Amino acid sequence: MKRKLSFKVYLTVLLLLVSFGVRASTVVGSITLEQIEYSLYDDYTAVVSDGKSSVGDIVIPESVEYEGATYSVIMIGISAFRECRSLTSVNLPNGVTTIGSSAFLNCSSLTSVNLPNSVTTIREYAFSKCSSLTSLIIPNSVTMISQYALKELREVHLLGKNPPVCYNNSFMYGCIFYIPINSESAYRKDYVWQTLFAESRVEERYFEDGSWGTYVSVTHNGDGDIYLNDVAVAQRDTLKRGTKITFKFLSDESKGAYIGEALLNNKDIAAKLYNNTYTIAALDDDLDLKVTFKKPFYDVTVVYDKEMGDVTINGQDTDRISIPEDYDGVINFQALPKEGYYVDSILIDGENVSFEENSYRYNRTPDEDNDVVCKVVFKKYLNVSADYDKVLGVVKINNEESNPYYARIGEEVLFSILPNTGCETRQVLLNDVDITDELENYLFYTCTAKEDMVLKVTFVDPIPGNYFTVSSVYDKTKGTVKINNEELASCTVKSGTQVNFSILPEAGYEVQQVLLNDADITADVKNNSYTCTATKDLALEVVFVASVPDTYYQVSAVYDETLGTVRINNEAVTSCTIKSGTTVSFAILPNDGNKISKVLLNDADITSDVKNNTYTCTATENLAFEVVFVASVPETYYQVSAVYDETLGTVRINNEAVSSCTVKSGTTVSFTILPGADNKISNVLLNDADITADLEDNAFYTCTATRDLVLNVTFENANFLSVNNIGKVKVSSSGSKVVVEGLTDGETVLVTNLIGQITYRGTALEIPMNRGWYLVKVRNEVTKVWIE
Incomplete structure (x- = not known):
């Protein structure tokens, strides 16, 4: 053990204070244990x-001893193990909170690091270029991971459900992130983590207690169900390692299905099933179970839009057939589009297939064990037409004179514009857009069919006066007009040509009016035909209208004949037939002792619309009138009375000067309480309940009669107050003023409304007020005054 203080130690402390926010403490020494130096603080x-x-392999202790004192290890300092290429593993103690910048930079032999659940911060480059460190478990205590801190990791195990702060370059793009179960959405809410996850694989693996989750994936072909520990399994479940699991296989018996193959991690376990179950004592690895249920027959189904066409299966006009499981042969699908439609595509089990002449031959082999779904997509032909004067020229569409021409979406369309000898092309419009200048050699125009197209070509004859324009205007949804037996909107004819107009209304319509050059020729049209000679331009206008046949509706009445009667248009019938637009009257007649409970018209409740037991409407559809009669309940009446001293005031019941009356149950009852001169309301009881505070404007009260009502009103004198036995003070009202008499000069008067808001405070003896009740306080006594 050695002790040293050096400039390097102080520089390290300074950098720590500036870079990592370590509290300002003073270095008191250093100690080296097993070739690791520790800086000690006060x-x-x-x-x-x-x-x-x-x-x-090294183990950092939780604390070190120095001169009889214990120092807790809280940090791995800046570059502490930088380029230590002989270091293979590090076990950090609980209590370490920060891994400093470049702490383990370029430790190329380091393979394992144990981070305790006290670490909160991993600084920049902390484990950068640790090429042998491919995996690291990051405890849920970590809240900050700086730039390039874990750049070399292939696997990152994050135990925290809340994502730590990090940077786009904190990790390697393309690494695998293992995170807690049900936490991915929280991570993806953070933009940086969302960016990292977009380039990486993410698996929710960890349970709340930190135990590893094992994936159990199950797929099958749909002719049965798989249960995992008695619960129908979704595509994937996550279970704790070591869990005992049991798979239960349930074939769809209604289809005669059975277990054909069961692959568990690509090994067939079908022969190992016991009572259609398979048990694993302790789960130790991910499982992928693929089950194929087989059945003696498989369904062959076609899907298509029946409004656009039809599809047959092996020549049968049906949407479904069954084939045996060992079927070995061809299944022929034939698409039959309706007029105006074509086959765009045929899909077998979701995949496009090539077909010829709207037919596809599917070769089925015995080793296939799935239903077959054929989807046929029909599309509507696009209508491509040309409008031109056939006397002056010809327009061909894709080298055909057919008009209109039916094109598929995306088909190339060639218009050939060919004026007759001596004529020329003046203008060409495609869907009302002028394309004259875009013609190739003034004769051809090519485009791709994306919508219905109308090419309008104007040919002209250089010699004026030889030709006239013949046109017709009408509603094409209601009928057709042909010019010289051709369905044209307009054409050009030579002077003197006979022109015949054929006027053909659609079913349900008729000709109302025909105008030729604005002259009404309706009476001249015979057998829907009109002929004239072209000596000028001819404009024929035809008005079609709907032919309206008489419509009749059924009117019926349903009711209990023992309780009453319903008459239809004053006739004692339960049903009848009437003409559309007829007024229908229903008379509802309950028998004695009964009444109307409900009336329905075509299931709609119209009870409130029935007036004087009669309902009237106009027949525009079938009418089903239903009446429910019920026994009448006798009306209930209650006694309403008012008790008060008539010498002090008056009480009116429903604005009547009566002390009692009888009213029907449910009737609204209004009491108006009017104190006499110099009197006021002291107390009001309704059936012994005090309602004084509920009075409206201190004089009115309203309720509904659901029982007998007794209103007891007590009046009292309102004008005089005895004040401490010192004389008398009189408080009264005069018009819109409060008048106080009997006070000496300078005595204070306080006036408030009934909810305690002060309306006046002062020494005046006449005080203007708005209409209503007021409380007047003088000499600590209070009285109530009414102002009109």
Whole structure:
């Protein structure tokens, strides 16, 4: 043992104070034990300051003795073991809180470090370039990990559920983080940890007591269930190492399923099952269980949109067939798109397959043990059309004169624009966008089909006056107009040409009006046809309207005939048929001793809408009228009375000057209490309960009659107060003022409202106030005054 104080020790202390926040304490000496130097402080703490000569495995003690005193080891100092290449393992004692900067930098042979649950801070480069140290357990006491502190680690074991403060470069990208169970979300809320986890593997492994969690993963093909310790297992559970576990295999008997294969960590255990169970006495490693349930028959299913087409299986128009488990052959799926649709893709068990002529042949072999799901995706053709004057030229779509042309989404479309001899192309619009200048050689235009397209081409004849434009305007959802037997919105015809308009309403519609160049020719249309000669431009406008047939509805009434009657339009019938728009009246007639409890119309409660036992509505749909009758309950009446001294005031019941009356149960009863001149209300009891404080404006009270009511009111004189037997003071009201008489000059008057708010304090004897009750205090006596 040696004792030395040096500049190096003081420099170390200074750096510790500046860099790590160690409290300002004074070095009193140093001591070297087993080639490790400790700096000693006057607060009886010790810092490991130099261990670069250490060899092999070392254990740092919790404390060191020096000159009869004990010093607790609390820190591994800056560069204490830096480049100590002979150091292989370090066991730090409980009590160490900080691993200093570069403390174990470049300790290339270091393979193991034990951090106690007292360490809170790991400073920058603390374990940097420790190439043999690939794994480290970080206790939950650690709250700070500085830059490059653990840069070489391949595995980081974090025992704390709350993430410590760290930096993007504190760890190696791509390392594995083992963290406590149910803590990943807390870590990912921190941006730095979120960034680290994005580049690394993260596993929730540790339980709250720090014990290691073992993964148990289970997958199966769905024709049964797997239970782990009598609980249906999800894809993965985490259990403590050493736990006894039992797998229970339950095949789906309704499908005739049985256990075909059970691979536990790639070893088949199917033959080792006892009563369809398998037990492991003590779990010591991760388990991956893959189970294949087999069944004598498998389902072949097709999925598709039936609004767009149909799919057959082996020629059968069905959505599902069954095949035996040893089926060896072809399953043929044939897609049949409806008009206007095409087959976009066919997927077998989620994977796209190539198909020909809307058909796919699936080769099934006996070793396959799964259901088959074929999904067919239909899509709607895009409508590509050309609008032009056929007299002056031709427009071809993909070299075809078909109009419209049906294109698949993404298909290349070529428009060929070919004016007749002597004519020329004036303008070309694609979906109302002018593309004339984009034509190739003024004849061709190519684009990709992404939506319905209309190409409008304007051909012109250089010789004016030879041709006229013929057009038609109408609602295409209600009918069609053909020009010379062609479904065109407009065309050009030569002067003198006969033009025939065929007017064809859709089912349920009819022609209401026909205008030609704004002249009404409806009466001239015969058999939905009109013919004329082109001597000028012709504009035909057709108005279609819906043909409305008479509609009838069923009206019915349901009720208990022993309790009452319902008449429909004054007829004693339980049902009838009426024309749409007819007014329907229901008369509801309860028998003696009964009344209406509820009325439903098409299951909607309309009881409150029934007036004088009658309900009326208009028939716009079938009407189901249901009435519930119940026995009438006799009305209950209660006695209401008021007791008071009529010489001192009055009480009115429901604004009537009566001392008692009878009211129906549920009736609202209002009492108005009016004290006489120079009197006030002293006390009010309702059925012996004091309600004085509940009076509204100190004069009104309202309640509902649910029993007999007796209101007892006590009036008292309000104007005179005897004050300590010294004369008399009179307090009264005059109009909107409080008047005080009998006080000597300078005596104070205090006025408050009934909730204690002061409205006046002073020596005035006439005090203006708003309407209401007030308390007036003079000579420590109080009285109540009403102001109108």
